[in-house]
Amino acid sequence: MSVPFLDPALTTPLARLLEGLHDLGLAWVPSLVAVVVVLRLLQLPLTLHQVRQQRARAAARDDLRALAHRYRRRSDPASQRRRLEEQRTVLRSHGVRSWGCLVLLLPVPLWLALYHLVSQLAAGSVAAGVSTAVVASFAGATLAGVPLAARGWSGDLTHLAVVLGLALTSAMLGFLTQRAAAAGTPLADDAPAAVLHLQQWLPAVSAVGVVAAAGAVPVALLVCWVANAAWQALQQGVLTRASAAIS
Known part of the structure; x- marks a missing residue:
């Protein structure tokens, strides 16, 4: 089964990487592990960004707690709007970005492509960028x-x-x-x-x-x-x- 946005745009590079690692002499299990490590290394800058965002939120916690205390008895719509505006101002002042968590979704297509590639190989299908010899070798691993x-x-x-x-x-x-x-x-x-x-x-x-x-x-x-x-x-x-x- 082919997934249009994964195959071959993302599946082919991963297939080349997996096949190249195997050609270097690695068995199939270490080759799979190495591909996972490569993907994790590529994701490392996004992980570090998320860590910085978490620390920024932690630094803003006292200010947010004081803000919540100040508005604790104000439930009217106008007060709630002002509270949200002030909350956004506090978060921005500490470097917290509203889209900070969304960057973690960027690597998802790569992981889906890897799972799609491995599933194809396990099923004996010729995946994008993979030769029949590689499929046969994988089948015997x-x-x-x-x-x-x-x-x-x-x-x-x-x-x-x-x-x-x-x-x-x-x-x-x-x-x-x-x-x-x-x-x-x-x-x-x-x-x-x-x-x-x-x-x-x-x-x-x-x-x-x-x-x-x-x-x-x-x-x-x-x-x-x-x-x-x-x-x-x-x-x-x-x-x-x-x-x-x-x-």
């Missing part, structure tokens, strides 16, 4: 004796152990990363209770979702999930220590 193209929960004990191990590793790393990120970015004092509950439950719900979805994707894609989750966990650990050192 294994992890602990389990084909990278294999998917689902049905199979022998080795198959189940590999799929479950990759799924649980990715889920646990994601859970810990999201918990650490939430602890480092506390919500505003006047945040709705529903938002607080969402922040508390989202890591667990995401982890369950990863395990549930693991049976529907090829093992090769699970390798990408683990590599991506490991990078995010390491990155969050570095950011947490840096924030603690600054404060």
Whole structure:
């Protein structure tokens, strides 16, 4: 299946990169991990931008709290409009941009292209920019004796152990990363209770979702999930220590 905006504009460069890494002598699993690392390195400037935005919001928190206290007994529309205007002024003065979170969406097409490419290879399809020889080689690749193209929960004990191990590793790393990120970015004092509950439950719900979805994707894609989750966990650990050192 072809996705118009992914194939071949984004899929082809990723296919060339994956094939080139494999041609250098890397096995398919390390090649997949290396592609994930490359994408994460490309995304690093956007991540650093988001970190700066989070620190700017943290610096503005006291001013925003004072503003909320000043308007706590004013519920008329005019007062609420003035409060929003003053809130925007406070955020701008601290360098917070209204579009700050949107930049994190920029790499999404690249990740979709990678998942599309890996799914095509696992299905034995000739993806954009990939030769039939590469598809055949990928089809014979294994992890602990389990084909990278294999998917689902049905199979022998080795198959189940590999799929479950990759799924649980990715889920646990994601859970810990999201918990650490939430602890480092506390919500505003006047945040709705529903938002607080969402922040508390989202890591667990995401982890369950990863395990549930693991049976529907090829093992090769699970390798990408683990590599991506490991990078995010390491990155969050570095950011947490840096924030603690600054404060």
